[in-house]
Amino acid sequence: MTVEDLQELAEQEQQRQEKFTNRLMYCAAAGCVSCGSINVRDMLKKALAEKNLAATVEVVGTGCMGLCGEGPLVKVLPEGTLYQRVDETVARKIVEEHLVTKTPVKDNEIDTSHPFFAEQMKIVLENCGRIDAEKIEEYIAVEGYAALARVVTEMQPAEVVEEVRKSGLRGRGGAGYSTGLKWGIVRKVQSDTKYVVCNADEGDPGAFMDRSVLEGDPHRILEGMAIAGYAVGAQQGYIYVRAEYPLAIERLRLAIKQAERLGLLGNRIFDSQFNFRIDLRIGAGAFVCGEETALIRSIEGRRGRPRPRPPYPSEKGLWGMPTLLNNVETYANIAPIIRKGSTWFAAIGTPKSTGTKVFALAGKIRNTGLIEVPMGISLRKIVFDIGGGTPEGTEFKAAQTGGPSGGCIPAAHLDVPVDYESLSSVGSIMGSGGMIVMDSTSNMVDVAKYFMDFCKDESCGKCIPCRVGTVHIHGLLERIAQGKATTNDLPLLEELCMMVKETSLCGLGQSAPNPVLSTLRFFRNEYEELLQEPATFVPSGTDTPPTTH
Amino acid sequence: MKPKVATIWLGGCSGCHMSFLDLDERLIDLADKIDLVYSPIADVKEFPRDVDVTLVEGAIASFEHEELARLIRRNSRFVVSFGDCAVTGNVTAMRNSLDLDDVLHRSYVELADTTPRVPRDYPTIAELMKQARPLHEYITVDAFIHGCPPTADQIWSAVTELLAGKKPELTHVFLRYG
Amino acid sequence: MAIVTLTIDGEQLSAQDNESLLEIARQHKIEIPTLCHLDGLSDVGACRLCLLEIEGSNKLAPACTTRPMEGMVVHTNTEKLKKYRRMIVALLASEGNHQCSVCMVNNHCELQNLAYDTGLLYVRVPYLYPNKVTDASHESFIIDRDRCVLCTRCVRVCHEVEGAHVWDIAGRGIDCTIVADLNVPWGSAESCTSCGKCVLVCPTGALVKKGESVAEMEKHTDFLKYIVTARRKGEWISIENEEE
Ligand SMILES: Cc1cc2nc3c(=O)[nH]c(=O)nc-3n(C[C@H](O)[C@H](O)[C@H](O)COP(=O)(O)O)c2cc1C
Ligand code: SF4
Ligand code: SF4
Ligand code: SF4
Numbered sequence A: 001m002t003v004e005d006l007q008e009l010a011e012q013e014q015q016r017q018e019k020f021t022n023r024l025m026y027c028a029a030a031g032c033v034s035c036g037s038i039n040v041r042d043m044l045k046k047a048l049a050e051k052n053l054a055a056t057v058e059v060v061g062t063g064c065m066g067l068c069g070e071g072p073l074v075k076v077l078p079e080g081t082l083y084q085r086v087d088e089t090v091a092r093k094i095v096e097e098h099l100v101t102k103t104p105v106k107d108n109e110i111d112t113s114h115p116f117f118a119e120q121m122k123i124v125l126e127n128c129g130r131i132d133a134e135k136i137e138e139y140i141a142v143e144g145y146a147a148l149a150r151v152v153t154e155m156q157p158a159e160v161v162e163e164v165r166k167s168g169l170r171g172r173g174g175a176g177y178s179t180g181l182k183w184g185i186v187r188k189v190q191s192d193t194k195y196v197v198c199n200a201d202e203g204d205p206g207a208f209m210d211r212s213v214l215e216g217d218p219h220r221i222l223e224g225m226a227i228a229g230y231a232v233g234a235q236q237g238y239i240y241v242r243a244e245y246p247l248a249i250e251r252l253r254l255a256i257k258q259a260e261r262l263g264l265l266g267n268r269i270f271d272s273q274f275n276f277r278i279d280l281r282i283g284a285g286a287f288v289c290g291e292e293t294a295l296i297r298s299i300e301g302r303r304g305r306p307r308p309r310p311p312y313p314s315e316k317g318l319w320g321m322p323t324l325l326n327n328v329e330t331y332a333n334i335a336p337i338i339r340k341g342s343t344w345f346a347a348i349g350t351p352k353s354t355g356t357k358v359f360a361l362a363g364k365i366r367n368t369g370l371i372e373v374p375m376g377i378s379l380r381k382i383v384f385d386i387g388g389g390t391p392e393g394t395e396f397k398a399a400q401t402g403g404p405s406g407g408c409i410p411a412a413h414l415d416v417p418v419d420y421e422s423l424s425s426v427g428s429i430m431g432s433g434g435m436i437v438m439d440s441t442s443n444m445v446d447v448a449k450y451f452m453d454f455c456k457d458e459s460c461g462k463c464i465p466c467r468v469g470t471v472h473i474h475g476l477l478e479r480i481a482q483g484k485a486t487t488n489d490l491p492l493l494e495e496l497c498m499m500v501k502e503t504s505l506c507g508l509g510q511s512a513p514n515p516v517l518s519t520l521r522f523f524r525n526e527y528e529e530l531l532q533e534p535a536t537f538v539p540s541g542t543d544t545p546p547t548t549h
Numbered sequence B: 001m002k003p004k005v006a007t008i009w010l011g012g013c014s015g016c017h018m019s020f021l022d023l024d025e026r027l028i029d030l031a032d033k034i035d036l037v038y039s040p041i042a043d044v045k046e047f048p049r050d051v052d053v054t055l056v057e058g059a060i061a062s063f064e065h066e067e068l069a070r071l072i073r074r075n076s077r078f079v080v081s082f083g084d085c086a087v088t089g090n091v092t093a094m095r096n097s098l099d100l101d102d103v104l105h106r107s108y109v110e111l112a113d114t115t116p117r118v119p120r121d122y123p124t125i126a127e128l129m130k131q132a133r134p135l136h137e138y139i140t141v142d143a144f145i146h147g148c149p150p151t152a153d154q155i156w157s158a159v160t161e162l163l164a165g166k167k168p169e170l171t172h173v174f175l176r177y178g
Numbered sequence C: 001m002a003i004v005t006l007t008i009d010g011e012q013l014s015a016q017d018n019e020s021l022l023e024i025a026r027q028h029k030i031e032i033p034t035l036c037h038l039d040g041l042s043d044v045g046a047c048r049l050c051l052l053e054i055e056g057s058n059k060l061a062p063a064c065t066t067r068p069m070e071g072m073v074v075h076t077n078t079e080k081l082k083k084y085r086r087m088i089v090a091l092l093a094s095e096g097n098h099q100c101s102v103c104m105v106n107n108h109c110e111l112q113n114l115a116y117d118t119g120l121l122y123v124r125v126p127y128l129y130p131n132k133v134t135d136a137s138h139e140s141f142i143i144d145r146d147r148c149v150l151c152t153r154c155v156r157v158c159h160e161v162e163g164a165h166v167w168d169i170a171g172r173g174i175d176c177t178i179v180a181d182l183n184v185p186w187g188s189a190e191s192c193t194s195c196g197k198c199v200l201v202c203p204t205g206a207l208v209k210k211g212e213s214v215a216e217m218e219k220h221t222d223f224l225k226y227i228v229t230a231r232r233k234g235e236w237i238s239i240e241n242e243e244e
């Protein structure tokens, strides 16, 4: 495959698509599939056949279109009309009315000028809802692999690293470390063997950002990893993906095969000296295996337990070799950065948090689903404009970001810009992209307890503070929730939290107390209301009935 | 007025009290300084009020113990966990991970020499709780005397300091489990 | 390898940069409590008792796995560290079933000593009183999991020194347990050579010899020093090939 071949493939595919008068894009991501989008597809095809449109209208399954709460979703191209809650009846109407009589199905049409769409900005998810994830040609038709072609044929590895650094891109896996700096470190370490690893473990409860990208646009990850491989000097990549994502695994397998067939992975990519292969490694779904050192051990076939850093994986990673490890969404940003330039990317978001971030919006909010917003957008905009606010009759109370490692942001901080530094200044974190909205009906002690329950179950057990501390924090929260705790227990709870946070070995333990600490910071009264006074000495004469607990 | 001291025996083997008696001639000294208002070695029925220092031997093993603990807390200025069973649960708590019925059956039926019968069936005998647990898990405890049993010297040091109105300074020498 | 100068608890020292802060401190008679570390075995940084404060860093660093850097200023015994160490020991005590008075290593136990050194007057968190399996199927030894602090010294000595890899960890979080082979009774673990090294390195009464009675057993770990002198200073063992 040469650059020209790639160009030609892209044009062929574009021409093939132009032959259709319309393309009906139905959402084939997990959310819509679970509410019936496969039946919708069958009905669309059946209705098209009945109307003799099968040859001129194409039905295409795509990645997540975002508004998961209103699925199944169908988009009609080239108009771009988007339909929600499409069942078989509506599917038939889309063919018979929209396509044949040219009258849109008003009842199910979504107003795409609504802030849900208008406030979003799609880079990572640009192809979700736009291409068939199972066809490499469709990816190539939308400039897929053009960035890899350019990098391999026109740029020096150091230039690629520099471009990524200048973009300001920071790791989307949680910690927000500068991607360019990380690439630079791995590139500079002298070693014949280096590895590139994609962290697709996505273990946060309720998170499905990475999964949507993997299922909806798998080639984007392969391209990002190959570019990384070229930049740091690695020939082998691994994608560590959890076994709970069978569709993502299937799509990735297919995508790797397709890319190998076309010579976009393998030896002498674009006729250069650059060889790069990607293999999958399936994780058994332990949350801690998302931690980089545990993930590496797991790929090596050992027990997924973290180890102290330094040495960092960039110096000693997989099988002791320098290893670049990034998150799915981080890799998903690479191709656009190369295609459109670091200046373009750096102009999006805020100076220190550039680009966009994908969030899985859930909880007590009208529009739930997958959104991508420019960094620095206010939390208020996400909750009220994009999310449509809390349901009728309830009031916004807090937004939880960062899942079990994050915190709750109360209404008083609704105007906080969503960027790395601002979120941590209000006691939460950007995290990997979970965002749960809570309203006046949510109980904060229960929220903290829920996440602590998760962390105690997911602790690997290697270090004492996390293994035992999380159990006790959870137990204390339970006692508090049941009204059995005393005012002595609150300082104990806080001390335990600080201790687990400061002394645990890996990020799991270090961040596990965050949901408790942040709810204590903003909703302390909800804890205090549940506490009793401990019994004390009562001298005779001053007799008041002693409080018991 | 001499300080009022009480000692009580909950879920323990009485070894701590035996050790108390090991104070030997110091007991005479102590008897001059304190008023022993309640103790298994003194014949008083009701736990009195306004006790200055109460030493509690044993874990909280029955519902009766739990009630007593609260009474002790209300009636005492200083409550002391006296010996490892009160401090950690210790031997009394060895049954905790087992099923209570199994434990009772093993002890009172399988291993009985005569009249095998679980004492639970007698209404006069206190109902055991599922687990025996340390005193401080039920009430606020002011000081701890460790050991199984604590030595006479440990007891002496703690008691003299308590009577001087101080929390006993538990130096390395006296902090010992087992 | 290079020589660096650093300050530990106000004392200016010079050291080799491939030694751990723990080794350096101990060479200078500065005591840092440890549990998972044992001279002669790889370090895993798991118990967190040896944590130190390093000026300019907002994270506490384990002495056993941290290397010195030029100009580093280290504190080993701040109020915060003392408090956290005491809490760690309390968590350990709450996690198992420790009835010292009927334990074979009573008065010779590293966990007891840690409780004394950290001034653990009582355990503020509720005891968990877990239900653990004691296994006396081996002809010479017993594993009493009630006393196990999951330091993995047995796992490492068996893998790294004896080369048998009998022991490993099963389960996760609070349910972690030390298991022989693929979780079989120790007596039927075919890989066990009955060398007894694990028993000697075990800091508590979890691994004991049969036939000893309460408070009788004393452990000696110096044998390791002689076995592993050949592999000193990261020549054979280093944190990278640590295995558990
Ligand atoms: C307990 C734990 C779980 C983690 N899970 C994930 C995960 O599922 N996906 C991920 O990309 N990063 C996860 N991380 C962060 C990774 O360790 C690592 O920082 C990240 O993958 C680096 O990629 P980035 O620089 O692109 O963000 C986790 C960290 C911890 C401590
Ligand atoms: S913090 Fe928790 S998950 Fe991380 S190493 Fe320690 S026990 Fe394992
Ligand atoms: S192992 Fe140590 S702390 Fe545990 S019971 Fe035995 S002597 Fe006590
Ligand atoms: S058996 Fe002993 S050496 Fe092994 S992990 Fe438990 S306490 Fe450590």
Ligand code: FES
Pocket: C033, C034, C035, C036, C037, C044, C045, C046, C047, C048, C049, C050, C051, C062, C063, C064, C065
């Ligand atoms: S001795 Fe360093 S962490 Fe255990």
